[in-house]
Amino acid sequence: MEVSKQANLPTKFGNFIIQSFREDNNKAEHLVLKSNELGAIPLVRVHSECMTGDVFGSRKCDCGDELEIAMKRIAAENGMIIYLRQEGRGIGLFNKVNAYNLQDNGYDTVEANNKLGFGADLRNYDIVGKIFDYYGIKSIRLLTNNPKKISEISKFVKVQRDSILATPNQYNKEYLKIKQSKLGHLLES
Known part of the structure; x- marks a missing residue:
């Protein structure tokens, strides 16, 4: 693993320190945005890249909203965001767009991934353990x-779960139901 220098990153949510981590095996590059002080038990969001939600504000998912909630909370409470470059639950941007097409034609997110020959969630969190170390x-x-x-x-640290609930909208209600029913997400406070 290679680790970049640190730099200041002022954002509309607060001021963070940014650092990049590059994996040895596949050269994937991930980001950490952290507060100046982490505290004994930091608040952490491990967020997988979602270009459509995080950058373009897609309403089909809750990713961008969750990232915004996390940035606000971490700016206020101290901690870090680990931003993993694992687009589309690990299937990549190209395949994610193809999955969107299938969703437009009646498949849910899990069915669309399966139809493309992928599992429901292919993300790997090994780099997270290295970042914590x-x-x-x-x-x-x-x-x-x-x-x-x-x-x-x-597997890497002692975890206490803290809920993160974005407000559903007309475009992601079914998506959230599938996350809950097929992937077991805990979407109630």
């Missing part, structure tokens, strides 16, 4: 609704 983190409050993420991250 780098910063000496042993316990976290994890902003997530995803039980798989809790299980995977618990």
Whole structure:
């Protein structure tokens, strides 16, 4: 793993320190945005890249809204965002757009991934453990609704779950139902 220098990143949500981590095996590059002080048990959001939601404000998912909620909370409470370059639950942007096409034709997100020959969620969290080691983190409050993420991250640190609930809209209501019914997401406070 290669680690970049740190730099200041002022945002509309608060001021962060940014640092990049490059994996050895596939050269994937991930980001950490952290507060100046992490505290004993930092608030952490492990967020997988969603260009359509994070950058373009897509209403088909809750990703961009969750990232915004996380940035506001971490700016106020101290902690970090680990931004993983694992677009489309690990299938990549090209395949994600193809999955969107299938969704436009009646498939849900899990069915669309399966129809394209992928599992429902192909993300890998090994780099997260290395990032925690780098910063000496042993316990976290994890902003997530995803039980798989809790299980995977618990391999590296002690995890206390902290709910992150974005407001549903007319375009993502079915998407959220599928996240809950087929992927087990904990979408109730």
